[in-house]
Amino acid sequence: xxxxxxxxxxxxxxxxxxxxxxxxxxxxxxxxxxxxxxxxxxxxxxxxxxxxxxxxxxxxxxxxxxxxxxxxxxxxxxxxxxxxxxxxxxxxxxxxxxxxxxxxxxxxxxxxxxxxxxxxxxxxxxxxxxxxxxxxxxxxxxxxxxxxxxxxxxxxxxxxxxxxxxxxxxxxxxxxxxxxxxxxxxxxxxxxxxxxxxxxxxxxxxxxxxxxxxxxxxxxxxxxxxxxxxxxxxxxxxxxxxxxxxxxxxxxxxxxxxxxxxxxxxxxxxxxxxxxxxxxxxxxxxxxxxxxxxxxxxxxxxxxxxxxxxxxxxxxxxxxxxxxxxxxxxxxxxxxxxxxxxxxxxxxxxxxxxxxxxx
Numbered sequence: 001x002x003x004x005x006x007x008x009x010x011x012x013x014x015x016x017x018x019x020x021x022x023x024x025x026x027x028x029x030x031x032x033x034x035x036x037x038x039x040x041x042x043x044x045x046x047x048x049x050x051x052x053x054x055x056x057x058x059x060x061x062x063x064x065x066x067x068x069x070x071x072x073x074x075x076x077x078x079x080x081x082x083x084x085x086x087x088x089x090x091x092x093x094x095x096x097x098x099x100x101x102x103x104x105x106x107x108x109x110x111x112x113x114x115x116x117x118x119x120x121x122x123x124x125x126x127x128x129x130x131x132x133x134x135x136x137x138x139x140x141x142x143x144x145x146x147x148x149x150x151x152x153x154x155x156x157x158x159x160x161x162x163x164x165x166x167x168x169x170x171x172x173x174x175x176x177x178x179x180x181x182x183x184x185x186x187x188x189x190x191x192x193x194x195x196x197x198x199x200x201x202x203x204x205x206x207x208x209x210x211x212x213x214x215x216x217x218x219x220x221x222x223x224x225x226x227x228x229x230x231x232x233x234x235x236x237x238x239x240x241x242x243x244x245x246x247x248x249x250x251x252x253x254x255x256x257x258x259x260x261x262x263x264x265x266x267x268x269x270x271x272x273x274x275x276x277x278x279x280x281x282x283x284x285x286x287x288x289x290x291x292x293x294x295x296x297x298x299x300x301x302x303x304x305x306x307x308x309x310x311x312x313x314x315x316x317x318x319x320x321x322x323x324x325x326x327x328x329x330x331x332x333x334x335x336x337x338x339x340x341x342x343x344x345x346x347x348x349x350x351x352x353x354x355x356x357x358x359x
Contacts, residue, residue: 032160034320036167040175041204043068047172061172065165072161082235111265192338196331203330207323211310215245217286218252225278229271231259245287246310246322252283305329 026033043064050060171178183193219242226234241255256279263272306326313325 029160029163031318031320032164033167034317034324035160036164036171038204038208038320038323039068039164040168040171041201042208044172044175057173061169064172065168068168069165188338196334199330199334200327203327204323207326211246211306212322214287214290215242217290218242218245218283221278221283221286222252222256225256225275225283226259229274231271241283247307251287253279256283 046067047060047064050063051057054060054063179197183197186193186196188196219238222241223234223238226237231237237255237259241252244250244254245252247254256275260272260275260279263269263275309325309329310322311325313321313323313328315321317324
């Protein structure tokens with residue numbers, strides 16, 4: 001049955017209204033659902049393994065969820081508790097010592113000479129002590145307030161986590177059926193639909209394994225090395241290295257390299273050489289070896305684009321933006337390529353000369 005223009009317009013209006021209402025209904029749970037989709041894609045092979053082994057889908061799904069909960073809750077809880085504790089200690093040290101060690105470092109002859117040359121070259125006056133005190137204090141206070149604010153909203157965090165686990169259970173059971181139904185709604189050829197599904201899978205797995213897993217490994221190794229050589233706040237420094245690993249070129253080196261320079265300037269040469277060796281042949285080597293192996297053959301993006309997508313995604317979506325930022329760009333490019341190919345195919349068809357059979 002064909003619709004006239006008036007009926008089509010009314011249908012579009014109602015569709016828009018109910019789409020808006022549906023979005024508002026699911027919006028409070030959207031972040032949990034997105035995380036469920038991400039973890040579902042990542043751990044789906046594990047679910048398939050348990051399903052083949054146990055022959056019961058529900059038990060396989062529950063066993064997979066138990067492993068996911070163990071992986072998330074255990075390390076995450078330990079890091080958060082220790083991170084908050086070390087931030088508080090860090091702030092107390094700043095207030096007590098008034099950054100005496102940093103002032104002592106700035107008064108080092110090499111550093112003073114470098115600062116004087118910069119001031120003479122650019123005709124500016126540099127107050128590094130004041131700048132560091134203000135920014136480190138602001139950073140610590142902001143971080144502590146964020147952590148405290150997060151603890152105040154612990155109920156919402158727990159609720160989102162439970163809802164995510166609940167969604168994951170049904171995602172494992174009914175995920176393939178839902179994807180098949182969703183593919184049926186797309187006005188594309190089967191080849192284009194399969195390509196889109198593969199792009200999403202590749203992007204999620206590349207981002208999770210190639211980005212987040214490498215980040216966690218580098219953060220863990222950094223924390224272990226910092227703890228082994230007796231540095232204070234190893235969890236805080238390890239977390240900083242983990243976060244900085246997302247930044248192109250600099251990466252985790254920006255953290256362990258800075259700490260290493262400070263160790264050498266303070267005369268801790270043995271610790272400095274240990275950190276230099278562990279950083280060069282351990283922490284930073286992870287990024288060069290592990291990431292190419294993980295993302296080999298999958299969707300690849302230029303490093304600069306990935307960096308922009310990750311930062312912009314975090315700003316727009318929160319932590320889930322680590323995945324949603326790059327995924328949004330990849331989907332845009334994929335749809336654009338499909339559109340261009342369709343336009344090119346249409347032009348080729350229109351420009352093809354008509355063949356006349358001559359008998």
